[in-house]
Amino acid sequence: MLNALSFDLEEWYHPEAIRKSNLRFERFSQVVEATTPLLNLLRQYQVKATFFTVGEVAEAHPHLIEHILKDGHELGFHGWSHDPLWALTPKSFTVEIERFLNWQQQTFPGVRSPGYRAPTFSLDQTTAWAVRILYEHGFAYDASVFPARTWLYGTPEAPLHPYTMSFDNPAEVMENGLLEIPMSIFPIGNLRIGFTGGLYLRALPFAIVKKLIQHTNNIGRAAILYIHPWETYSHTPRLSLSPGGRFVLYHGLPSFEKLEKLLQVFQFSPMQDVFLHSAQLKIYGKLF
Numbered sequence: 001m002l003n004a005l006s007f008d009l010e011e012w013y014h015p016e017a018i019r020k021s022n023l024r025f026e027r028f029s030q031v032v033e034a035t036t037p038l039l040n041l042l043r044q045y046q047v048k049a050t051f052f053t054v055g056e057v058a059e060a061h062p063h064l065i066e067h068i069l070k071d072g073h074e075l076g077f078h079g080w081s082h083d084p085l086w087a088l089t090p091k092s093f094t095v096e097i098e099r100f101l102n103w104q105q106q107t108f109p110g111v112r113s114p115g116y117r118a119p120t121f122s123l124d125q126t127t128a129w130a131v132r133i134l135y136e137h138g139f140a141y142d143a144s145v146f147p148a149r150t151w152l153y154g155t156p157e158a159p160l161h162p163y164t165m166s167f168d169n170p171a172e173v174m175e176n177g178l179l180e181i182p183m184s185i186f187p188i189g190n191l192r193i194g195f196t197g198g199l200y201l202r203a204l205p206f207a208i209v210k211k212l213i214q215h216t217n218n219i220g221r222a223a224i225l226y227i228h229p230w231e232t233y234s235h236t237p238r239l240s241l242s243p244g245g246r247f248v249l250y251h252g253l254p255s256f257e258k259l260e261k262l263l264q265v266f267q268f269s270p271m272q273d274v275f276l277h278s279a280q281l282k283i284y285g286k287l288f
């Protein structure tokens, strides 16, 4: 079965734990150095992926975006500023989307990102207003729902398979809503845990991740990997965050080799190929 491979294309200083820390530090760019080895790896294994890009990163590094598009990858949107939806309003979110779409139209005419992933999976009941704005701006899918409770985010009531999402509540199914592709979760009794990205993927042994992806595939679902270039890069700066923040951000870095091992075992494609152009949608019939 095809699984989805996605990267959140952002700088090493974009994560929420750093944004909220109030630390003073130099915000130098490392995204090109961190992403180029990934693009080489994908080319080596002839794998295409989705890159959900932060708008200000795309604007500052058009050659990197050009490289991504030339290699045949899908370009998604990950917010203009990487501020989570919790820190935005309907008005400022609309400004972010329109700024990105205008930039895309001017810089790469004919390219249109089909999908959006909110920074820090910040789409939940409190930010449900974002769903209609995405829909009205022509996004074909959203990939911002993390259907489990975590220390920072989560919509634990949401379905675990693709569904059409209500404009009033991201956890609810609604006919003719926006297609939601929720993050892969492994349910154990009442518990739901992530295993395909971020700290989960870095902390879990490879053998466990492999088994959980196989289990997901065995029940007819594609798994979605989500990886940040800064997680895979050996020169990512380590800030003096709180012990919890350091653990969440830096434990298990760099994860480049783990990604390569996954590419050797599983087949991956971009989000839209796995979920929009394949039998995945048919499995769920009308998606609700």
Ligand SMILES: [Zn+2]
Binding pocket: 008, 010, 014, 015, 078, 082, 119, 120
């Ligand atoms: Zn992000």
